[in-house]
Amino acid sequence: MKRENIVLIGFMGTGKTSVGKRLAKKLDWDFVDTDAAIEEISGMSVSEIFRKHGQTRFRSEETVLIKRLMNDKKKVMATGGGTPLKPENWEILSGTGIIISLYAPIDTILERIGTKNDRPLLREGREAAQELWLSRQPIYNQADLIIDTTELDVDEVVDEIMQKIEGRIEL
Ligand code: S3P
Numbered sequence: 001m002k003r004e005n006i007v008l009i010g011f012m013g014t015g016k017t018s019v020g021k022r023l024a025k026k027l028d029w030d031f032v033d034t035d036a037a038i039e040e041i042s043g044m045s046v047s048e049i050f051r052k053h054g055q056t057r058f059r060s061e062e063t064v065l066i067k068r069l070m071n072d073k074k075k076v077m078a079t080g081g082g083t084p085l086k087p088e089n090w091e092i093l094s095g096t097g098i099i100i101s102l103y104a105p106i107d108t109i110l111e112r113i114g115t116k117n118d119r120p121l122l123r124e125g126r127e128a129a130q131e132l133w134l135s136r137q138p139i140y141n142q143a144d145l146i147i148d149t150t151e152l153d154v155d156e157v158v159d160e161i162m163q164k165i166e167g168r169i170e171l
Pocket of ligand 1: 010011012013016035046079080081082083119120121
């Protein structure tokens with residue numbers, strides 16, 4: 001199996017986009033953020049898609065997009081927090097790259113997100129967020145690598161990834 005990309009997964013607010021951008025720069029690879037790509041293609045924000053067309057529609061847009069990206073090479077892909085949950089998506093993602101999960105506890109995440117919360121799935125308060133976070137951990141834990149970002153800034157996460165992927169992927 002060829003794994004010529006890096007796929008970042010993890011709960012909302014774990015830093016997939018910031019880490020992905022900086023990692024891509026360091027590797028001199030392209031960067032793609034699946035949420036941003038869907039927004040660009042549809043001309044709507046993720047919240048707008050959820051509001052106007054529902055989550056199911058957003059999820060099918062995600063699958064269509066990652067199918068289109070699966071033959072790419074030397075790409076760092078930051079996925080949405082829900083992308084790896086669909087078994088079909090997991091199969092596509094793990095076929096295309098090494099899967100790296102960014103971990104943070106729910107309270108750290110909520111602290112990081114603070115008041116600039118534009119995520120449609122994080123509007124129901126702490127308990128609902130924790131429930132969602134808990135239910136997703138078994139999936140995130142299936143990644144090839146797990147990076148605990150709790151005490152790390154973006155550069156430190158990137159450094160840890162660089163160290164850990166050495167020898168596991170063609171750079
Ligand atoms: C979602 C995470 C969001 C976005 C959408 C749904 C999720 O992406 O795809 O709001 O189900 O966890 P981020 O993880 O980049 O915030």
